[in-house]
Amino acid sequence: MWFKNARLFRFTKPFDIDPEELEQKLEAAAFKPCGPQEAFRQGWVSPLGRKGQQHVHSAGGYHLIALRREERVLPATVVREAVDEQVEQIETEQVRKVARKEKQELKDQLTQELLPRAFTKSRRTFAYLAPKDGLLIVDASSDKQAEELASELRRAIGSLPVRPPAVEQAPAFTFSGWLNESIDLPGAFSLGTECELKDTSEEGGVVRCKGLDLRGDEIRNHLEAGMQVTKLALGWEDALTFVLDEDLALKRLKFGDTIQEKLDDIDTDDDHARFDAAFNLMTLELARLIPTLLEAMGGEDRSAIVDAA
Structure with missing residues (x-):
């Protein structure tokens, strides 16, 4: 269990969450697979994977958590080809040009029709809360991924007073x-x-x-x-x-x-x-x-x- 990255968030107020309460809140926001019409879905899973049942793994005062994100893979080229075919059919049968607004409506409609047949991919983002150190540490390769986890955690537990740490000189x-x-x-x-x-x-x-x-x-x-x-x-x-x-x-x-x-x-x-x-x-x-x-x-x-x- 080695992090490959460490993105730091500093608690701006004392934050000592009870592991049992954290477990209950993450369980209530547990991961569920994407529905047929959903582009993505995310939720909390066990950090131990299939070998674990708990959503929080606590040791030494540190609480390890994992956010799973699943999204449907629908390549833009597939949607574009489907739109082009529809546009060509309309223009041939109705002898008229398809306007930009109508193309966008076709794109939205076809995207919804193609989503249920799209493959899915998923990723897990790990983090741990360190209340005694005043930190949340996220194993994320980008700021966006780290902020995504922090936002989802805030939504699950109701409050997360954090910000990136600041130093005295640039x-x-x-x-x-x-x-x-x-x-x-x-x-x-x-x-x-x-x-x-x-x-x-x-x-x-x-x-x-x-x-x-x-x-x-x-x-x-x-x-x-x-x-x-x-x-x-x-x-x-x-x-x-x-x-x-x-x-x-x-x-x-x-x-x-x-x-x-x-x-x-x-x-x-x-x-x-x-x-x-x-x-x-x-x-x-x-x-x-x-x-x-x-x-x-x-x-x-x-x-x-x-x-x-």
Whole structure:
């Protein structure tokens, strides 16, 4: 159970949900397959897949959840061909041109007729609530996917006071400072070999670099020309590697050999126990990393956060 991404949401108010209450609310919004005329449907499923019944997997004060989204796959080319055939038939039989509005109505009608015969595809998005850390962490490859889960969770439980974390100085300023050495890179972190730089002018050119010495002349020349670093590959304590972007999203998250060895040392053939152990290891490492990372980024701006009394 290793996340490949970590998109962070900070609770703006104290939020300590009872696992049993969370289970009841997610069960009430459980996933059901798409109906014949539905383009998509989403709902909550067990994070353990077919091996689990509960919609919430809790361990160590962390609550793992999973949102399943199913959608019908109806290629635009299929709809377009069906519309073209109908338009050609009408124009031939009625000897008239089909107007744009009528074409749109035909498209809507044919889409509804074709939907029940379309294949479906689905995906699961995992997240966990960390009330004691004040965070919701989503394993999503895009902001849209993460926001989708947060919105669905808010709908299910009635309230979800979260926002992306904010830091005291612009991430691009910090990233660029680490590479031009005007800002010290904290000792727990190491530079990878990948970054993305953006031109701050109106043209907004982008340079993506891989497999390079990030403090070499090539990168330094781009920085001296006024470009800023917006994505940066980092390592942390030989335990994790990731690419951090200016939205503070951790992408291509990889847990190191030392973490995997801890899991391998657990002597059990029970799948549930190994899942539990992996989840514990992952949450503990991220609980150590995230505050250290926010501090390295200049410190978190907590002006909009209400702390517990």
